[in-house]
């Protein structure tokens with residue numbers, strides 16, 4: 233019988249567990265849809281929701297949670313909820329967290345992530361999320377290449393761990409090896425337990441994954457089908473494996489991560505799909521390796537946000553700086 237992805241958990245370096253399958257919540261055109269998506273996912277067995285202040289979807293997720301708790305479908309402690317602090321909110325991550333908690337209707341999150349290792353010039357409410365000068369250039373509070381204020385921002389997450397009960401664990405997102413190396417050397421007490429990164433067969437980056445595992449940092453894979461347009465699902469091997477195991481292409485894309493110890497964060501506006509992509513086909517080591525090899529020749533990154541330039545990631549579109557990093 234096929235195992236269920238919703239039954240798998242991983243243990244983080246601080247001893248807490250993270251469910252392998254998490255629902256992504258980047259907003260669809262109508263963010264109200266998130267309420268029904270979350271209810272559908274939790275009823276189908278998902279216990280992990282990935283969100284962020286930046287997504288603007290937390291109030292709809294909050295409405296879903298309220299209903300699920302009131303109906304007795306799940307209790308708060310059954311769920312693993314992640315939120316993130318955006319770079320423009322770096323001066324006061326606790327305020328960002330408070331806003332997220334209020335919208336979610338919760339008094340703690342299971343995981344609070346630094347969304348990107350950069351700091352942008354927002355006001356005390358993190359606004360605007362993308363501050364720009366008169367020429368349209370992003371305004372950073374430090375040099376994205378050499379500055380280290382992003383480490384100060386991480387230290388504020390450590391303070392939240394020490395001084396409040398609002399978060400169970402802290403971690404990072406979009407950290408490259410060079411940034412992570414700098415951060416790990418500067419951690420005061422609470423190492424990041426997670427690095428949430430883009431990862432799928434078209435973007436193999438085993439060096440970063442290995443570096444994280446060697447340092448006890450769990451990988452959560454975002455954009456598992458390559459984000460909008462789902463390019464990963466068009467791959468021949470993904471389709472062949474889906475036929476062989478009699479599962480959907482999404483389930484192959486998820487299994488690629490879960491079977492190798494990574495949590496995965498698929499998103500879909502299609503409620504039927506949300507419900508049905510929970511089986512975990514038992515791919516062989518050879519098949520997992522073959523999926524990895526697909527992107528080795530010409531890796532493609534689909535999340536190429538402007539603030540990601542210069543972070544030391546390989547294959548960042550148009551980024552010449554990253555070549556000098558590792």
Ligand SMILES: NC(=O)C1=CN([C@@H]2O[C@H](COP(=O)(O)OP(=O)(O)OC[C@H]3O[C@@H](n4cnc5c(N)ncnc54)[C@H](O)[C@@H]3O)[C@@H](O)[C@H]2O)C=CC1
Nearest residue numbers: 256257258282405454455456457458459460462497498499
């Ligand atoms: N930490 C970070 O910076 C980031 C985190 N994330 C998190 O990861 C989650 C997932 O990543 P996403 O980029 O949202 O992308 P994804 O890779 O899950 O792709 C979602 C897109 O693929 C489409 N899709 C899925 N299955 C399909 C199918 N069978 N046929 C046709 N289309 C299909 C969906 O309709 C949607 O447009 C996000 O919602 C968010 O929670 C995403 C991006 C960045």
Ligand SMILES: O=C1O[C@H](CO)[C@@H](O)[C@@H]1O
Nearest residue numbers: 258284286347459535537
């Ligand atoms: O988490 C995130 O989602 C958006 C859109 O994919 C991206 O900019 C951000 O890092």
